[in-house]
Amino acid sequence: MSRKTGITLVVVAASVLAFFGVRAFFGTMRESAAEVVSSATIDGLTASVGQAGWVVMDHDMSGTAPGYQMPPAMMPGMPAEGNQRVAVTVTVVNTTDETRPMKPDAEFFLRTESAGDPVTAHSDTFGELPRLAPGSAVNGVLYYDLPPHSSLWIEWRHEGATARLAMGVAPSHSNHR
Numbered sequence: 001m002s003r004k005t006g007i008t009l010v011v012v013a014a015s016v017l018a019f020f021g022v023r024a025f026f027g028t029m030r031e032s033a034a035e036v037v038s039s040a041t042i043d044g045l046t047a048s049v050g051q052a053g054w055v056v057m058d059h060d061m062s063g064t065a066p067g068y069q070m071p072p073a074m075m076p077g078m079p080a081e082g083n084q085r086v087a088v089t090v091t092v093v094n095t096t097d098e099t100r101p102m103k104p105d106a107e108f109f110l111r112t113e114s115a116g117d118p119v120t121a122h123s124d125t126f127g128e129l130p131r132l133a134p135g136s137a138v139n140g141v142l143y144y145d146l147p148p149h150s151s152l153w154i155e156w157r158h159e160g161a162t163a164r165l166a167m168g169v170a171p172s173h174s175n176h177r
Contacts, residue, residue, distance in 0.1 A: 036153045040163030044096035045132065047108075047156050050089035052167040055143070077123075079145040085122065086110070086144050088154060088167055093137040102132045102158070109155045110144040111164070118155055119144050 039048035079085050090108060094100050104126040109118035126140035142154075154165040 036164040036166045038166055040156060040165060041095065042156065042158045042161045042163055043100060044094060044098070045100050045102060045158060046093045046095055047158075047163070047165060048091050049154055049165045049167045050091060050139070052086060052088045052152075055085040055087050079122075083145045083147055086146065086152070088142045088144065089139065090142055090154065090165075091137060091139045092132060094132040094134055097134045099131050099133050102129060102138075104129060104138075104140060104142070107156055107158050108142055109157070110142075110146065111153050111155045112146065113151045119146050 039046055041047075088108075088110070090104065092102065092104065105121055105124050109120060111118055121142040122145045124140055124142045126138065126142075129138060132138060152167055154167055156163045156165060
């Protein structure tokens with residue numbers, strides 16, 4: 001084998017390895033992004049996120065000027081100073097022919113790219129729902145208080161399994177100074 005042929009084989013082999021290496025790298029990136037889905041099924045229950053939006057907490061009496069956020073001391077239940085409240089509509093459907101245990105306020109958590117710990121719901125409209133009957137569905141709103149972030153998702157933990165649900169919500173903003 002000539003020197004030129006040997007160099008050509010090394011270059012071709014290096015190019016093939018580089019191609020598959022780059023392909024594997026970008027494939028891994030796609031898989032990470034795909035972890036956040038629009039709906040997920042765990043133990044026969046399918047959950048999906050509907051509308052999500054920031055709850056306006058302005059105390060505005062004039063209608064012409066931006067108001068201010070009432071402090072929690074003046075209005076119990078308001079988010080702590082610097083936090084904003086986001087409302088997330090979640091639908092859960094029991095696709096099985098058996099009753100399934102379910103506790104929405106203890107199973108759904110808000111996650112952000114920058115926060116390490118999951119955020120538990122401040123309140124919800126599900127009520128005390130311990131189970132979901134066969135073929136039934138429930139729709140409720142979960143309210144979360146958090147500092148403003150740009151990228152949010154819902155983490156669902158049910159019966160030892162976890163799923164990430166995408167939520168479309170604009171980045172938060174505030175008129176407060």
